Amino acid sequence: MKLDIHNTFSTLLPADKNLENSRRQVLDACFSYVTPKKTTHPELLHVSEAMLTELGLTKEDAATNEFLHVFTGNSVFTNTHPYAMCYGGHQFGNWAGQLGDGRAINLFEVAYNNKQWAVQLKGAGETPYSRSADGLAVLRSSIREYLCSEAMHYLGVPTTRALSLSLSGDQVLRDILYNGNPAYEKGAIVCRVAPNFIRFGNFEILAARKNYATLKQLADYTIAHFYPEITSSGKEKYLAFFTEVRNKTIDMIIHWQRIGFVHGVMNTDNMSISGLTIDYGPYGWLEGYDWNWTPNTTDAQHKRYRYGNQAYIGLWNLFQLANALYPLIEEATPLQSLLEEYNSIYEQKYIAMMQQKLGLEPNNSNDNELTGRLEETLQLIETDMTIFFRKLAHVTKKDTAITAIEKINDAFYNLTEYTEEIQEHWKNWFTLYSNRLQEEKRSDAERATAMNKVNPKYVLRNYMAQLAINKANEGDYSLIDELYQLLKQPYSEQPAYQHWFAKRPEWARHKVGCSMLSCSS
Ligand code: AMP
Ligand code: MG
Numbered sequence: 083m084k085l086d087i088h089n090t091f092s093t094l095l096p097a098d099k100n101l102e103n104s105r106r107q108v109l110d111a112c113f114s115y116v117t118p119k120k121t122t123h124p125e126l127l128h129v130s131e132a133m134l135t136e137l138g139l140t141k142e143d144a145a146t147n148e149f150l151h152v153f154t155g156n157s158v159f160t161n162t163h164p165y166a167m168c169y170g171g172h173q174f175g176n177w178a179g180q181l182g183d184g185r186a187i188n189l190f191e192v193a194y195n196n197k198q199w200a201v202q203l204k205g206a207g208e209t210p211y212s213r214s215a216d217g218l219a220v221l222r223s224s225i226r227e228y229l230c231s232e233a234m235h236y237l238g239v240p241t242t243r244a245l246s247l248s249l250s251g252d253q254v255l256r257d258i259l260y261n262g263n264p265a266y267e268k269g270a271i272v273c274r275v276a277p278n279f280i281r282f283g284n285f286e287i288l289a290a291r292k293n294y295a296t297l298k299q300l301a302d303y304t305i306a307h308f309y310p311e312i313t314s315s316g317k318e319k320y321l322a323f324f325t326e327v328r329n330k331t332i333d334m335i336i337h338w339q340r341i342g343f344v345h346g347v348m349n350t351d352n353m354s355i356s357g358l359t360i361d362y363g364p365y366g367w368l369e370g371y372d373w374n375w376t377p378n379t380t381d382a383q384h385k386r387y388r389y390g391n392q393a394y395i396g397l398w399n400l401f402q403l404a405n406a407l408y409p410l411i412e413e414a415t416p417l418q419s420l421l422e423e424y425n426s427i428y429e430q431k432y433i434a435m436m437q438q439k440l441g442l443e444p445n446n447s448n449d450n451e452l453t454g455r456l457e458e459t460l461q462l463i464e465t466d467m468t469i470f471f472r473k474l475a476h477v478t479k480k481d482t483a484i485t486a487i488e489k490i491n492d493a494f495y496n497l498t499e500y501t502e503e504i505q506e507h508w509k510n511w512f513t514l515y516s517n518r519l520q521e522e523k524r525s526d527a528e529r530a531t532a533m534n535k536v537n538p539k540y541v542l543r544n545y546m547a548q549l550a551i552n553k554a555n556e557g558d559y560s561l562i563d564e565l566y567q568l569l570k571q572p573y574s575e576q577p578a579y580q581h582w583f584a585k586r587p588e589w590a591r592h593k594v595g596c597s598m599l600s601c602s603s
């Protein structure tokens with residue numbers, strides 16, 4: 083196996099001088115060296131061929147013992163020094179102090195094809211940041227991260243990627259619902275890959291500790307490597323940096339809203355400095371379109387991270403990042419203005435995204451009302467988001483409200499709930515939509531093609547991941563591959579997989595793992 087190792091984070095930023103793997107507060111450093119835990123009986127379950135290629139590896143490489151052992155943490159690749167990052171974060175709105183990579187271990191960085199990739203294992207054992215936990219991950223959450231991060235990539239959403247999914251051969255104890263029923267589960271390790279794994283929290287911890295010299299070092303490093311287009315200096319440079327992070331964060335959340343993805347734990351330690359979707363935990367996909375929905379049972383009471391609140395939380399988190407960067411800028415006004423612009427930029431991009439979903443060209447019309455009314459109408463009766471938007475592409479300029487509704491009513495979960503009053507709302511909305519379609523210059527077919535590029539046909543519905551998990555727990559890993567292949571082409575028709583273009587089955591409505599997930603992973 084030949085990899086072009088080119089470490090930057092660990093060579094350019096300060097390391098923790100303490101080399102013990104003991105849980106502690108790590109001061110004056112960006113990371114601590116650690117050695118991954120040896121596993122009992124590692125077994126490779128799946129490899130992303132696309133990611134192999136990105137790293138300059140081949141299928142033959144992936145079949146070697148070396149690959150198996152390096153990407154499960156059993157052996158350390160020649161001349162590399164694995165490490166865990168130090169970061170803090172605001173969890174559910176409160177400052178939580180030092181968190182850090184408690185069960186993630188960075189192996190090395192690879193330079194290939196003019197790209198830089200950080201390679202990290204999730205679930206490879208404890209680190210100085212493991213706090214009261216074991217540093218391990220279970221198969222169920224590893225399958226969810228592995229499949230979803232790759233699926234998001236193919237959906238066109240900025241995300242961390244995954245290279246491989248392996249069993250460790252060890253048993254891991256977890257209390258899934260935190261209700262005093264711990265049980266052993268299969269341990270697993272995901273090797274994930276991204277340009278970097280730096281979070282808002284990496285900056286927050288340094289600012290909180292008033293470690294401004296290291297804060298500046300980290301900001302300069304991040305800008306030089308991940309925002310090379312920024313060429314200004316002094317305060318201007320950090321303001322330009324914050325502006326870019328703000329814009330990338332907005333773009334990422336707009337993508338989430340477009341496809342119905344709910345992250346579930348948008349704590350600042352789970353916010354990537356490069357605007358990537360990161361840390362797939364109790365995430366979920368909207369089935370019924372519902373602004374109040376969150377899959378995370380840990381958040382069931384306040385629903386802080388519900389679908390309809392993700393944009394606001396993006397802003398809240400950027401506010402924390404602004405506070406952390408303040409010592410480098412020492413002027414609140416420009417930061418405040420950048421935050422104040424957030425809502426209007428978001429609104430503008432959101433409408434543009436909804437216009438695309440509706441197949442409307444952004445001419446002079448203001449589609450705010452059409453969009454707003456649709457959001458309300460979609461929530462009057464449980465309506466499957468993915469199916470609704472995909473079927474909407476069949477509606478033509480000639481359709482009446484009634485014939486249009488017939489084309490999408492498969493998306494309704496329970497037709498007995500489709501009261502006359504709700505029918506009126508739908509008729510009204512389709513009348514508006516039909517009027518608006520008459521202004522469109524594109525043909526029905528052209529519009530449908532464009533819509534099908536932003537409205538996926540296949541997403542990783544919560545129950546689909548759970549079916550793959552159930553089978554995997556019985557030792558059958560075939561569904562992992564089937565879903566992996568399916569989700570590589572989420573916008574294509576794929577008739578062989580038509581059975582996955584279906585509403586959530588009733589059994590999955592209130593099932594653990596499908597609609598109820600916790601942070602336990
Ligand atoms: P998360 O909610 O998964 O983003 O994790 C929040 C913090 O808890 C991070 O610092 C994680 O590294 C840490 N953490 C989560 N699960 C574990 C685990 N099993 N062992 C050690 N640390 C963990
Ligand atoms: Mg996290």
